[in-house]
Amino acid sequence: MIRISNIKIYEDLDNDNLIDVVTKKFKIDKNDILEWHIVKKSIDARKKDNVHYNYSIDLKLKNENKYKKFDKVKETSIPSIKVNNLNNKEVVVVGSGPSGIFAALTLTQNGLCPIVIEQGSPVEEREKQVELFRKTGELNILSNVQFGEGGAGTFSDGKLTTGIHSPFCKKVLEEFVNFGAPEEILYLAKPHIGTDKLIKIIKNIREYIISKGGKFLFNTKVIDFNINDKKISSVICKNRNSTSEINTSHVILAIGHSSRDTFQKLYEKGINMEKKNFSVGVRIEHLQEEINKAQYGDSKLNLPSADYKLSYHLPNGRSCYTFCMCPGRSCYCFF
Numbered sequence: 030m031i032r033i034s035n036i037k038i039y040e041d042l043d044n045d046n047l048i049d050v051v052t053k054k055f056k057i058d059k060n061d062i063l064e065w066h067i068v069k070k071s072i073d074a075r076k077k078d079n080v081h082y083n084y085s086i087d088l089k090l091k092n093e094n095k096y097k098k099f100d101k102v103k104e105t106s107i108p109s110i111k112v113n114n115l116n117n118k119e120v121v122v123v124g125s126g127p128s129g130i131f132a133a134l135t136l137t138q139n140g141l142c143p144i145v146i147e148q149g150s151p152v153e154e155r156e157k158q159v160e161l162f163r164k165t166g167e168l169n170i171l172s173n174v175q176f177g178e179g180g181a182g183t184f185s186d187g188k189l190t191t192g193i194h195s196p197f198c199k200k201v202l203e204e205f206v207n208f209g210a211p212e213e214i215l216y217l218a219k220p221h222i223g224t225d226k227l228i229k230i231i232k233n234i235r236e237y238i239i240s241k242g243g244k245f246l247f248n249t250k251v252i253d254f255n256i257n258d259k260k261i262s263s264v265i266c267k268n269r270n271s272t273s274e275i276n277t278s279h280v281i282l283a284i285g286h287s288s289r290d291t292f293q294k295l296y297e298k299g300i301n302m303e304k305k306n307f308s309v310g311v312r313i314e315h316l317q318e319e320i321n322k323a324q325y326g327d328s329k330l331n332l333p334s335a336d337y338k339l340s341y342h343l344p345n346g347r348s349c350y351t352f353c354m355c356p357g358r359s360c361y362c363f364f
């Protein structure tokens with residue numbers, strides 16, 4: 030495979046037209062193409078009088094000798110996650126937000142059968158609960174916009190935002206595509222799934238885990254832990270009005286935000302905990318037309334709603350940055 034990077038395109042093109050333009054521009058015989066795909070697509074709007082798309086594409090070509098001037102693709106493999114042999118012991122995953130879902134998926138892919146315990150409802154039911162809340166204000170305190178399968182961001186915008194550069198980010202995107210997300214998330218500079226698709230994808234991941242022997246206990250809250258000789262032996266769960274005990278020697282807590290009650294319980298049990306930095310955010314709203322004007326100037330391209338990213342770092346290590354900008358809607362800004 031060869032990679033052509035930094036391809037500047039000044040018009041709106043579908044994929045067929047894109048490959049025509051690229052082959053012409055770089056003198057590639059279209060008949061030599063065995064396979065091609067976009068690796069990256071972004072909008073370069075740094076100079077307002079020169080706004081354009083920027084593409085990188087990979088091509089597999091016949092007669093490679095003709096194309097020696099192009100860079101070869103350097104394959105980067107995703108590190109595999111190996112789970113130690115747990116002798117088929119059941120692993121309990123508490124919480125089915127992004128962390129819990131991917132923990133359960135990874136366990137399943139390593140041949141284990143996790144039990145996922147979530148205080149909220151399955152995502153399809155949760156969708157109705159969120160809808161009811163928006164219409165009537167009736168709040169289910171355990172299953173709502175913040176809690177339930179899919180976790181906190183499911184009913185937000187579905188922007189796949191992260192500030193880290195980990196090879197596992199690619200794994201997350203690839204798994205989303207495997208379970209039904211559009212392939213463009215693999216190459217767009219600012220990938221976005223959207224709540225409507227996310228709901229189906231989360232359901233698909235759950236059904237896959239169940240098909241491999243995993244279990245999901247919804248509307249079930251973990252309220253206590255039995256620990257003997259510094260080892261966990263079971264978790265106590267509450268489901269509506271009854272409590273039950275699940276024996277386990279391995280628990281993954283993926284309980285996200287607002288889990289003060291669980292942390293209090295862990296503290297009472299003498300479990301070691303480490304504090305982690307956190308960010309406090311505010312929501313900022315702007316008129317989209319002003320952001321478009323500021324970012325794109327008078328560009329005539331058929332560009333999506335513009336976004337922006339800002340950060341400010343103080344010498345004492347504190348910083349302020351925009352996190353999740355939802356073009357056309359709002360921007361979450363964290364300090």
Ligand SMILES: Cc1cc2nc3c(=O)[nH]c(=O)nc-3n(C[C@H](O)[C@H](O)[C@H](O)COP(=O)(O)OP(=O)(O)OC[C@H]3O[C@@H](n4cnc5c(N)ncnc54)[C@H](O)[C@@H]3O)c2cc1C
Nearest residue numbers: 124126127128148176177180181182185188190251284285
């Ligand atoms: C309004 C909003 C919008 C957001 N939008 C975006 C976005 O567009 N893009 C983005 O990248 N990030 C977004 N985020 C941030 C993102 O949602 C979080 O980073 C992410 O959800 C964290 O995942 P998590 O699995 O660690 O925790 P969570 O998503 O918080 O999931 C934890 C789960 O554990 C369950 N739980 C907690 N305690 C228990 C218990 N004792 N027993 C059983 N279950 C329990 C909860 O019900 C919850 O479902 C948004 C966050 C919010 C609040």
